[in-house]
Amino acid sequence: MHTTPADRSDLRADCSSCFALCCVALPFGRSADFAVDKDAGTPCRNLQDDFRCGIHTRLRSSGFPGCTVYDCFGAGQKVSQITFGGQDWRSGGPEHARRMFDVFPVMRQLHELLWYLTEALTLPAARPVHADLRRMLEATERLTSRTPQELGELDVGAHRQEVNVLLLRTSELVRSGTGRRGRSRRGADLLGARLKGADLRGADLRGALLIAADLTGADLRDADLIGADLRDADLTDADLTGAFFLTQPQINAARGSAGTRLPASVTPPGHWTAGP
Incomplete structure (x- = not known):
């Protein structure tokens, strides 16, 4: 993946290329957002054999509005097709599934950071830090290409803090540049x-x-x-x-x-x- 400021298609979810990782890897609790409880690593009861949601067109009316506001920023297809080479969690065995479910939340955070960094590079007022933003973008992209084991051991919180320093500076520049x-x-x-x-x-x-x-x-x-x-x-x-x-x-x-x-x-x- 190589993200450019003009093209963020790799950072948009493509569910057709994902093995429904958000429907399995993540937990949710019975609430106004979800009609039932679900543990991490357990498939949602609405998940079909083809990795599609059986109530996708009526999620909100069926008590699952929380699903309609979730976005993986393209991490699902990256983990499914690149990190794990197209082998789904059902066919790879329990250990393969566990590693895939562990990696998915890490990749999701990295892709969210890529979204912000890519947007920052489109902001003219942030030009004084564009070089630093580009370097951080490339560094983050390299992290997304690591092996499953390396991703599972990654201190993504520390990397997020490094990115945040640049995003804060970007915010100051942009808001100051508006004159208001x-x-x-x-x-x-x-x-x-x-x-x-x-x-x-x-x-x-x-x-x-x-x-x-x-x-x-x-x-x-x-x-x-x-x-x-x-x-x-x-x-x-x-x-x-x-x-x-x-x-x-x-x-x-x-x-x-x-x-x-x-x-x-x-x-x-x-x-x-x-x-x-």
């Missing part, structure tokens, strides 16, 4: 906050808890949204033009409308217009 560097709300508890029509241009919302926040008509242009929790946040008619480090899972977890303006890197999810 908004206030920092990094990690703020904005659970259910009433932010209707709020001016959040250029704001630092990294890691902010915006669960069920009312952001109707809010101005989020050029805001840093990396890691912001947008579950059930109302983005109806909000303007997120130029917002950066925003991912599809974040948008999928929120509520919105035809009037919500989004960056080109993400798309409005079907449930915004189709209902629950």
Whole structure:
């Protein structure tokens, strides 16, 4: 894989090339997001023999909305087809399956970092750190090419910290370059906050808890949204033009409308217009 700023296709999930790793490797608990409990390494009860979901077209109405907001950033097909050479977890035996399930979450984190680094390289204001970003991108790509054993032993947290230093610098440059560097709300508890029509241009919302926040008509242009929790946040008619480090899972977890303006890197999810 060689990711370029103009092409992030390798960082988008291709379920047809994956052995349903997210449906098996990851655990989930009975909640508003999942109708049942499932242990890590146990196939979801809805998984079919062909590695397809039996209720894919009705996940939300069947009590599995959590599945609709998950994204592996292309890690599933990388692990399935490259790291393990196309041998699925069913045919490879228990030890093969265990190693595949251990590697998948690591690869997912690396691919998420690749997504952010690739986006950072598209931001003109971050040009002073583009060389460093490119080096970190290449280093991260090399990590994704390691063997299953090496990936299983990788301290991905330490690597994430190195990447984060550059992403923080990128954020500062981009938000300063807008001429409206908004206030920092990094990690703020904005659970259910009433932010209707709020001016959040250029704001630092990294890691902010915006669960069920009312952001109707809010101005989020050029805001840093990396890691912001947008579950059930109302983005109806909000303007997120130029917002950066925003991912599809974040948008999928929120509520919105035809009037919500989004960056080109993400798309409005079907449930915004189709209902629950």
